[in-house]
Amino acid sequence: MDTNHTTQDFQQLKEGADQYIKRRNLRLLANHRKELRNFTRAEASTYLGIDAKTLDKYVASTEIDPRRHEDSQWSIDIEEMYQVRALLPESLRKEIKFERSSKQTAQVIVIQNQKGGVGKTVSAATIASGLATEFHQEYRVGLIDMDGQATLSMYYAPEAAQEGCLSVGDLMMRNFDLDEGETYEQAVSEAFLPTTIPNLRILPASQTDRAIEGWFHEQVFSQQLPSPYSILSTIIDTVKDEFDIIIIDTPPSLGYATYNAYYAATSVVFPLSITENDIDATCSYFSYIPQVWALLKNADHAGYDFMKILLTNHKDSSTTTELMNSLYDHFAPYLYSKEFKNSEAIRQSSSLLSTVFDMSKSEYPKSKSTFQTAQQNSYEVTSQIQRDILSVWREQEQA
Ligand SMILES: Nc1ncnc2c1ncn2[C@@H]1O[C@H](COP(=O)(O)OP(=O)(O)OP(=O)(O)O)[C@@H](O)[C@H]1O
Ligand SMILES: [Mg+2]
Structure with a gap:
């Protein structure tokens, strides 16, 4: 045992990983240049x-x-x-173009569950692309990738890292200099990159955003950050007139990144895949969640407009039905009635870093009817969220 040796080992792991990621990203870029739907x-x-x-x-x-x-x-x-x-x-027109009134605020929805692999990223991508393309109100939709794994960013901004674009971590840690004549507001606005969907933009994560937790600990420890939860919220405030709806994907953890996402949000959606393990883990998360809220409330969060559980990766079977019955026993008012169904088309399109709303049926390599069924289900899932958003806007308009 010696610390020099361990330092060297970790450094070698880092170098191997950096090279691997660089090659993988280049390959992905070469193979998956995304076509417009x-x-x-x-x-x-x-x-x-x-x-x-x-x-x-x-x-x-x-x-x-x-x-x-x-x-x-x-x-x-x-x-x-x-x-x-x-x-x-x-x-x-199917719908008149939406013009947000001065009483209606941009809706910021955080997609969170501390349990990993429950469908947070796929749900965030599908809901955001669905809200942008499937409703003729032409909502201006923003995505924010708060997960340093940067999976969501690979869907919509695969070239961001190569082209040196600012990430959400760069903005939060103030890891950038303004160009001559550029304002902070312009830099933030430009960090929301265009995507293959005209009314959808993304503020990407980069691999270096993993440093964010360490940075927060340092800042808080040296008392340089009196309000460590509100940094993302301040960034969103800068661009709130450019968006109607912002969806934030989060990591499977409860660090500063997730607290910032919770703090910036006006509503919460908890994806939950219907397996016994995921339900157990989510229940233990929910039994802790009042403590999360206590910290947010203490930091002056105004409370959420809606809070819903979205069942994901739903496979029809008697075990699933039993599990659903017990979920309804305990969480009925919070459950969305349409589940996000398990589907080969969702799995395939997510491996192509796409959703069923940003690729065409002709691009889908397998049965077109499977794709169509998945698109219909994703539309129903997205519609429930749209209805909740509309009801918030209706109330704000009447207030
Ligand atoms: N409806 C679905 N049908 C088929 N596969 C799905 C569906 N939803 C999610 N998946 C698959 O499940 C896996 C995990 O999904 P996802 O990456 O969205 O989870 P996550 O909660 O974001 O994970 P993490 O906690 O690591 O961020 C992915 O490989 C995805 O393709
Ligand atoms: Mg994810």
Whole structure:
């Protein structure tokens, strides 16, 4: 035993890991350059809720040539779809574009469970992309990746690390210099990167964001941070006029990163996959959670607008039904009625770092009907959250 040896061992682990991650990211970038979701003529007319002839008429009034593709199939991508939708008169739109009033505040939803692997990241990505694409109100949606594992960032900002973009950790630890003439507000706004969905932006995490917990401990220990939970909230305040809804993915732990996400949030969604182990772990988390809230309340959190449990990875079986029955016995008012179903299409699209809302049916390598079923289920799951958000906005408007 000697400390020099151990230091060297850890340094070697670090170097091996850094090289591995660098190669893996390069490979991912090379293989998975994400295409924009595209729509066939039939899909486009269903999406917009207009007949094919009306669709042709509005497409013809743009510069878009849907038959430019080599195989001469009719196809437009999601950016073009938004251009066509912008031309529709109100009478033809499925929904009128949402304009948030001064009484309505941006809704910030934290997705959290201290238990790992319960579907936090897949739920955050699916809900955010669903809210952006499946509702014709065109909500301006933001995603924040508070997990230093940076999985969510690989979905929507895979090139961020290579291109030296600021991460949420850089913003929180003030790990950046402003360019000449640049304001802090501009730097924060630009850190929310565009994605393959026009009304969805992401504030990514980077691998170095793992340093965040150590940084907080140092700052708190040296009494340089009187209010250690409110840093993310202050960052969000800077951009709150650019978003209607912000979804925060969190790590499976209860460190400063998670407390900051809880503190910044106006509502909470707890994903919970329906296995005995995950339910046990989540129950022991819930029995501790009043202590988490006591700290947040003490730091002047105003309380949450809604708090829901989203059952994930649901497989139809008698064991699952039994487990669901006992969950309803104890948590009925908090459970969303639609579960996020276990699906091969969700598993496959998440391994392609996509959700069922940012890839096209044609990109899905397997049975198209499996994809469609998963898309329908994800739409139902997202709709429940949209309904909760709308009811908050309705109350704020009436207050
Ligand atoms: N509805 C689903 N159908 C099929 N697979 C799913 C579904 N939801 C999640 N998964 C799979 O479960 C795994 C864990 O999901 P995810 O990464 O979202 O969990 P997490 O809670 O974010 O994990 P961590 O705690 O490590 O951050 C992933 O491999 C994902 O593909
Ligand atoms: Mg995760």
